[in-house]
Amino acid sequence: MRNPTPVKASGFLKLSSELQELAISNGMYPVNDVFFPVISDDSKILLLFGGYGSGKSVFIVDKLIDECIENEYFRCFYGRKVFDTVRISVFLTITDRIEERKLSHLFQFSKAENSSMIIRCVKSGGVFHPFGADNSDKLKSVKDPSHILCEELDQFSLRDFGVLISRLRTQKVKTKFLGLFNTTTVKSDHWLKEVLFSDKPAMEFSEYSITKLFCNYTDNYFIDRKEYEQTLWIAAGFNKQKFEEISQGLWGVAENSAPWAYCFEYKKHVGQVVLNRSYEVMLSFDFNRNPITCGVFQYYDDHIKGIEQIKLQNSNIYDLCDYISANYTGCLLLVTGDATGRASSALVKDNLNYYTVIKSKLTLSQTQLKVATSNPSLDENRVLVNSVLHNKQVTLDEIKCKGLIFDLEHAQVLPDGSLDKTDRKDPTKQLDALDCFRYYLNTFHKNVLKS
Secondary structure, rough: OOOOEEEHHHOOOOOOHHHHHHHHHHHHEEHHHHHHHOOOOOOEEEEEEOOOOOHHHHHHHHHHHHHHHHOOOEEEEEEEOOOHHHHHHHHHHHHHHHHOOOOOHHHEEOOOOOOOOOOOOOOOOEEEEEEOOOOHHHHHHOOOOOOEEEEOOHHHHHHHHHHHHHHHOOOOOOOOEEEEEEEEHHOOOOHHHHHHHOOOOOHOOOOEEEEEEEEEEEHEEEOHHHHHHHHHHHHHOOHHHHHHHOOOOOOOOOOOOOOEEEEEHHHEEEEEHHHHHHHHEEEEEEEOOOOEEEEEEEEEEOEEEEEEEEEOOOHHHHHHHHHEEEEEEEEOEEEEHHHHHHHHOOOOHOOOHHHHHHHHHHOOOOOHEEOOOOHHHHHEEEHHHHHHHHHOEEEEEEOHHHHHHHHHOOOOOOOOOEEOOOOOOOHHHHOHHHHHHHHHHHOOOOHHHOO
16 A cells, blocks of 8 residues: 555545545545645644634544554544543544545454444554543553644643643654644633733743644535535524634634623724824723723724723832833823722822822823713713724724723623622622723713714
């Protein structure tokens, strides 16, 4: 038999069925074009991620079958978080591909329901071992793997991942970790985003070479894409926003059953924002949490821009003003925010209130202070916030406004229309960034309600 030879699916499928059979009998097999850049990838970590129906599981299994046949040392541990799900998923994918590629004479395995799921190559001696991560301690028994394959990597914990990576230490071969997952199940606070998809990877894993490849059902030549879209509509429960999320392979957004900001859409309202020093900078303060926070906004060309949400740990109003002075030098500043900060009792030190300190520290005139005498009602303010989000162009910086974005996604409304702040010790219910946004809109964009 000739060595396994992958060929691009776009060309393979143009052949007649007879030629396709002949090609497979001679060791050739089709691979979706999107995967060709990583066929020979030898990074320590290879991550295939994206939407449903991309064919990533079949590709990675084909890649492993080839390496099992060709390599002198091959010991692949393949699995999922729950061991009981391995047989009906990864095991069947491997054995089906062996049969479909007419390689059964090179492998030994049993598809019986009580089989060990161990797959052995009679040519090279290479072997596939199943595993589950139901108990992370059991992963420590994984012995000298050359490869570790994790299907649905998002279901594994960070601890699971750390233990598995630590098993890849044999000197017999260059070891590899392969992870597959769908992005729609990965929310903003998932360890995958924080550890492997962050601008600053965790130090523990920074030494590893990592290759990441996005793939989607639109890259798969072996499905009817129009028909598959209908499947995705059903999977989305006919929810348009959810359909767009899963059909485009977008990162998941935490679901909110009673959103206060019901007009907020991540795709529409989040992007990159750059400070323009030629225009006014509006600062909106909230004082009822420790540390205090400040939202920084600009408005020009009929476009509201969220520049930054400042929240300095272990700081006070003096530190916050120092930060603003250093980062917004030369800008014309306008100040608004929580009306309670005007009270003489708001700041005990030196008998000053917050806005007196802000005015002094930032060297502002009285006309630059635009603070209301009382805070807006939540009912009216909710209408204003959602009207602005719906009717005006709003862009919040994806990095510097993470706190505000989080609040807009997670803020929930109670039956009486108020914000859910029942437990202010819970970070998801502090909503101080949202308060800054509300005060800013109430001061500078209240005319949206009139129009």
